[in-house]
Amino acid sequence: MSKITGAKAFVKCLQEEGVDTIFGFPGGVIIDLYDELANSSIKNLLVRHEQGAVHAADGYARASGRTGVALLTSGPGATNGVTGIATAYMDSIPLVVFTGQVPRALIGNDAFQEVDIVGITRPCTKHNYLVSNPEDLIPTIREAFYLASSGRPGPILVDLPKDIISSMVDFPEREEIRMRTYQPHVEPHPGQIAKACQAIVEAKRPVLYVGGGVILSNSNEELTELAEKTQIPVTMTLMGLGAFPGTNPLSMGMLGMHGSYAANMMVAKSDLLIAVGARFDDRITGRLDKFAPDAKVIHIDIDPTSISKNVVVDIPIVADCKHALTAMNAWFNSQKGFDINALAEQYQPWRNQVNEWNEKHPLAYIDEGEIIKPQFVIETIDRLTGGDAIISTEVGQNQMWAAQFYRFNKPRHWLSSGGLGTMGFGLPAAIGAQMAFPDATVIDIAGDGSIQMNIQELATAKQYNTPVKVAILNNNYLGMVRQWQELFYDKRYAGTVMEVTPDFVELAKAYGAAGLRAKTKSEVEPVIKEALAIKDRVVVMDFAIKREECVFPMVPAGGATTEMLLV
Known part of the structure; x- marks a missing residue:
């Protein structure tokens, strides 16, 4: 096969990954990329600020489940995108952000619009690359997309020197990506699944605490099946909203600093907390020594570094949420002579208590006539x-x-x-x-x-x-x-x-x-x-709206989640 320019290879790689839309802002060092994109079927949105480009790619990814793509020029174009990259990193959103860089010969010489964007973004990317050889361009782009969407998703930055973009490269056949140092653990350990399910059977006051990992792993149906099968009440983090239907009677809405009274109380009084794709963020836990003090904790997460990071876990399950929840549902279905209805009846007094909390202190506000609340x-x-x-x-x-x-x-x-x-x-x-x-x-x-x-x-x-x-x-x-x-x-x-x-x-x-x-x-x-x-x-x-309206409930900083200020 004859060689093609790095710019052509870049566009071919995007098409190979199924990219249909990118968001960006042009500049001198990436002008060749924009020239090639103009000849492709990929929709290229010109934003008005680079931060907007990364946020738009982020919104695309959150809504669609596909990897978002942003293209930024060098120097200030790249640094303007850092806030968007950090936003995606904190929420585990799959992005590939391409930045232009000065030619390799000028790197380190304080060239016009040069900045060490790889160094700047190292703390807020899942991984990042500076492409230093033309032959590395295509493998790097392919690897970037693989990393962004596999395991715990996150943003990947690829820095492209101008001379790499204009160089001539071969376009090799695609091969399966294997990385010795990166092998996400997707399948749960059967023994840990059995321990978790047995803990559910023995519990009297269980709670499903659900985070954004359920949405990222597309496991909302498996979660709903488990909740409805067992009749365990559910609460969600800010990132987990929509993972379980908000109108379902088992849903107590969001927990944490501005969570519902029922959600915070049931977590505090639970004897088993089943955390699925959540990371025990400080806005959720409040004062740690008062957070679910009597609960045994099950934690399902694909990222082993998140387990026991903030809260000590009794039953860790390192796995993709979808695989883990599927295995848990299968365990309950496979137990001969096991009456799932009896388990639901076992939790009835607990559900009654949770519903009583919800009825006593629902999310509410004071109507003040024609004042807009x-x-x-x-x-x-x-x-x-x-x-x-x-x-x-x-x-x-x-x-x-x-x-x-x-x-x-x-x-x-x-x-x-x-x-x-x-x-x-x-x-x-x-x-x-x-x-x-x-x-x-x-x-x-x-x-x-x-x-x-x-x-x-x-x-x-x-x-x-x-x-x-x-x-x-x-x-x-x-x-x-x-x-x-x-x-x-x-x-x-x-x-x-x-x-x-x-x-x-x-x-x-x-x-x-x-x-x-x-x-x-x-x-x-x-x-x-x-x-x-x-x-x-x-x-x-x-x-x-009313100028001095407040958000309630509210847990003051440093307080326990049971110490809520109410309307």
């Missing part, structure tokens, strides 16, 4: 979309209200920055999700502070006809920090007052989008209905 906005969006919309969020109060009051019944319909808490994530992530599912209703629930972090991506949405809807919960504050200042700093609102806020309706129009506004409660539903009826344009909805 943000929770009401979320509930109305849920009702009018039938719970079928793909919801992205920014970060802050808007994120927590969406997590609490939108009931997610399906996986991959909730896109939110969990581990890093990245403001500006929601809009570009929504664009990425809309590219993956052009016919879906995609809504970014935002705050007036965080939406301005990447509001320039309205131009991207307009240019590529991605009709995302943006619901801004506008209180003229950086709301979550303001809430802490109200509760713990005697209402000294230092640095959290948004004294200058744009007219979002007029700003939307400037970007060619539709702009709508609701100032009273009675205007909320008509505005949302009008927005949903506009199928071919971006819509920005500006809701003037």
